Amino acid sequence: MSEPYLFFHGITKRFGDTEVVAPFFDLKIAHNEFVVFLGPSGCGKTTLMRMVGGLEMPTTGQILLEGELAGPPDRRRGMVFQSYSSFPWLTLAENVAYGMRYRGDLSAEEKRERCSHYLEMVGLADFADAYPNRVSGGMRQRVAIARTLAAGSEVLLMDEPFGALDAQRRERLQAELRKIHRRDAKTVVFVTHDVEEAVFLADRIIVFSRRPARMLADLDVLSILGPDRPISLRDEERFFRLRTEVLQMVRAAAGDDE
Amino acid sequence: MSDQTAAIDIPAVQTEPRQKPVEAPNENGAGGGMFAFRAALPQRIEAAIAVGWCLVLLLAWEVSVRMGWVSSLFFPPPSIVLTRLWEMTAHEDLIYQAGVSTLRVWMAFGVSALMAVPIGIVMSSYRVVGAALEPVIDFIRYLPVPALVPLSIIWLGVGEETKIFLLWLGTFFQLVLLIADDARRAPHEYIEIAFTVGAKPRHILTDVCFRSMLPSMFDSFRITLGWCWTYLIIAEIVAADSGLGFVIWTARRYMHTADVMAGVVAIGIIGLVTDQILRRMHKRLFRYL
Ligand SMILES: Nc1ncnc2c1ncn2[C@@H]1O[C@H](COP(=O)(O)OP(=O)(O)OP(=O)(O)O)[C@@H](O)[C@H]1O
Ligand SMILES: [Mg+2]
Numbered sequence: 001m002s003e004p005y006l007f008f009h010g011i012t013k014r015f016g017d018t019e020v021v022a023p024f025f026d027l028k029i030a031h032n033e034f035v036v037f038l039g040p041s042g043c044g045k046t047t048l049m050r051m052v053g054g055l056e057m058p059t060t061g062q063i064l065l066e067g068e069l070a071g072p073p074d075r076r077r078g079m080v081f082q083s084y085s086s087f088p089w090l091t092l093a094e095n096v097a098y099g100m101r102y103r104g105d106l107s108a109e110e111k112r113e114r115c116s117h118y119l120e121m122v123g124l125a126d127f128a129d130a131y132p133n134r135v136s137g138g139m140r141q142r143v144a145i146a147r148t149l150a151a152g153s154e155v156l157l158m159d160e161p162f163g164a165l166d167a168q169r170r171e172r173l174q175a176e177l178r179k180i181h182r183r184d185a186k187t188v189v190f191v192t193h194d195v196e197e198a199v200f201l202a203d204r205i206i207v208f209s210r211r212p213a214r215m216l217a218d219l220d221v222l223s224i225l226g227p228d229r230p231i232s233l234r235d236e237e238r239f240f241r242l243r244t245e246v247l248q249m250v251r252a253a254a255g256d257d258e
Numbered sequence: 259m260s261d262q263t264a265a266i267d268i269p270a271v272q273t274e275p276r277q278k279p280v281e282a283p284n285e286n287g288a289g290g291g292m293f294a295f296r297a298a299l300p301q302r303i304e305a306a307i308a309v310g311w312c313l314v315l316l317l318a319w320e321v322s323v324r325m326g327w328v329s330s331l332f333f334p335p336p337s338i339v340l341t342r343l344w345e346m347t348a349h350e351d352l353i354y355q356a357g358v359s360t361l362r363v364w365m366a367f368g369v370s371a372l373m374a375v376p377i378g379i380v381m382s383s384y385r386v387v388g389a390a391l392e393p394v395i396d397f398i399r400y401l402p403v404p405a406l407v408p409l410s411i412i413w414l415g416v417g418e419e420t421k422i423f424l425l426w427l428g429t430f431f432q433l434v435l436l437i438a439d440d441a442r443r444a445p446h447e448y449i450e451i452a453f454t455v456g457a458k459p460r461h462i463l464t465d466v467c468f469r470s471m472l473p474s475m476f477d478s479f480r481i482t483l484g485w486c487w488t489y490l491i492i493a494e495i496v497a498a499d500s501g502l503g504f505v506i507w508t509a510r511r512y513m514h515t516a517d518v519m520a521g522v523v524a525i526g527i528i529g530l531v532t533d534q535i536l537r538r539m540h541k542r543l544f545r546y547l
Pocket of ligand 1: 018020039040041042044045046047193211
């Protein structure tokens, strides 16, 4: 790897007296990689991810995107939150279109096309004119994903985006997200504390310690599970084994000093 | 589906024994269910109870006066108050006076709102401004408006300005804090979404904060508009030759108690109607909620 695509370079982060990220945190993420941050609650995953988005500044150290300082937020780095992930006063189509609102490089016609393209991609073409309060939580998350794609984000930052969904919706959406990632190659940083979700989605899992966050493990899932993740993968032996392995790792991390 | 299967299906469903509706566990006798602690009440019954009780109270009042238990000089019965209300509306100038009052309220309220919205939003968006203004506003907010009547007369005389000023005084300082609060409650996620699709700070205010606070702002308006009516009477009693406050105060001077009450009822009706209209508007405007 000559130059990492996304580079956490010697990061430290503290809020007042609370040290959130242990000193000199280093992490390199490759282009198009699907990286999952996994760790106990309150360990600093969200904070690390928000730093990529420019929503939080590291106390010391740098975040480099393609060798350049990541800096304040822009549309290269899109966010999908667990709640409040879309604007309630806009229809689903308008929410997706909002991703392009500040783009001067697209004509109105192009924006319309992209909007329906991404709505279609996340399977919401039939609900284009509905308001978010009329659709399920899963659909709202898909809208948020479509919005970031429409915005042309190159890095998708997702903070427990499926955390509030029921198990079935979650599984479906995870599979869809993997497909979208395959089709519309993006770099994804995905935060969760659900091991199964992490194993199913990730090319690579970073396991964190309790706060202050340190990297406990860097697991190459891609070489074990491959790039395609059909829902049936969950029933396979290798998936099971990997999940158990990661689960034990996370338990050990959570139990550090409990 | 063919007719045949339908013919078979229907009787099968009908012969099914009907399930009894589930009863509240602590039901105690006839109709006791609605008296159970925190029991749900059908909307129709709720409305009926509300209206029924009002009628009962009015009837009790009417009867008490008619029987001579209370003096009709001090408590003219509802029938007379309503008759007077009708006469004042139809043959005297109550409509005009109500119009004058309404105009004053809306003028003062309009000025308050026009000032409170930008100032409130700026106060909550820039802590520097908030820190500077909040103590002052909080102080004035707790001053009773009647206490400021003499001052405002000294400053502005007894003209229209004084009345508007007093109403403004009573609403602006409350409203600006409500608006600041509404603006503060815009979820930070919305703002961050905007930033991560390339919005600049100047977009955030209009495209996100303002949009997301609209429903609660509308509610704040509705509430302060009601307060405006409270202060109207004070303003019109102090110095006015028109308006509902003037009507009430004049009637008092001649001990026309029924007219006083009719004036009060008129204010109540205007308030109720305005509130209902605004509630409906809220529902229509913010259907996405
Ligand atoms: N703006 C802030 N000011 C002060 N402390 C903060 C701030 N943001 C986060 N923290 C603290 O930093 C720690 C890490 O928070 P963070 O949200 O990154 O954890 P997390 O791993 O995402 O947790 P969770 O799984 O619960 O979402 C927490 O203890 C939190 O209280
Ligand atoms: Mg978090």
